[in-house]
Amino acid sequence: MQQNSLKLNSDKTQLLLIGSKSTLTKTNNLTLNIDGISVSPSHQARNLGVIFDSTLSLEPHIRQLVKISFFHLRNIAKIRPSLTPPTAEKLIHPFVSSRLDYCNSLLYGISNTSMNKLQLVQNAAARLLTHTKSWHHITPVLKDLHWLPVSHRISYKILTLTYKALHQLVPPYLSELLSPYQPHRSLRSTSARLLFTPTSKLRSFGDRAFSRAAPKLWNSLPILIRDSDSITTFQSRLKTHLFSSAYP
Incomplete structure (x- = not known):
């Protein structure tokens, strides 16, 4: 950074320790000294729009994603009666679907509870687009829209x-x-x-x-x-x- 005439901003620097809960309990008073300022570990840190937490559960990121998505869905719902289905879908994709897809490879292997929260967002978007009632089964609606579930x-x-x-x-x-x-002997799977x-x-x-x-x-x-x-x-x-x- 010195070669490129850059300097770390200690006020904007975050320290994140990643590990299992048992491992994190063994770290006592770990700090990082930058330009004379002591930086203590944070519970979470944002990187390229994704909120990482110490255990990589990504639950803070998912909570924020669900909150923002439903905020946009409520706004779209206010003008949905004035929109044609193609126009409504054009609004849903950039404001909701793109958020579900952004860096979603990081979400592989998350808990079923967290995955269900994300699926509820997609279900709500499909119901809003097609005027489907909450008591109707959503799977046929997603299939007709040709929308893959979040896990897929x-x-x-x-x-x-x-x-x-x-x-x-x-x-x-x-x-x-x-x-x-590369198997140890010649097999058809080679x-x-x-x-x-x-x-x-x-x-x-x-x-x-x-x-x-x-x-x-x-x-x-x-x-x-x-x-x-x-x-x-x-x-x-x-x-x-x-x-x-x-x-x-």
Whole structure:
């Protein structure tokens, strides 16, 4: 930073310790000294619009996301009687759907409770768009709208990144996290374009890492999708596959 004539702003610097609850209790009075000012650990910190917490539960981020999404849905509901369905959908996508999709690959492996909160946002958006009552089942409505559930949208994002990483369409630091599966002896799976799935010690952290989540999702895909010759073909086949899985 000195070479580029930059200086850390101690007033805007945050220190975040990430670990399990038992590990965090063992850190006593840890501080960081920047330009003579002591910086103590924070419970959460914002990075590129995502609120990270010490245990990576992302619950503060989800609460904020749900709060903002329902705020915009209430505003759209006020003018919904004056809007045609296509116009209303054009408002819902940038104000709500785009927020659910932004950095959603970080949400892989979150608790079912947190996932249900995000799904309620999408359900509310679908009800507002189609004038569906709260006591009506929402799954047929989402299917008619061709909207993938939130959990499947997360898988879609991770798998798209995986395809790009395997074809050098992303920065090298992502591609380096993936390696092909190489069995000790010749098997039919050798030519199936499978990925090696590393082991992890902590389910709450390791299983959610891209290096483990990506191979797990990739290996579960039909070989026809893995063998796609372009990103456009891959995304089309992938969405069809996930749609069939979400609405059998």
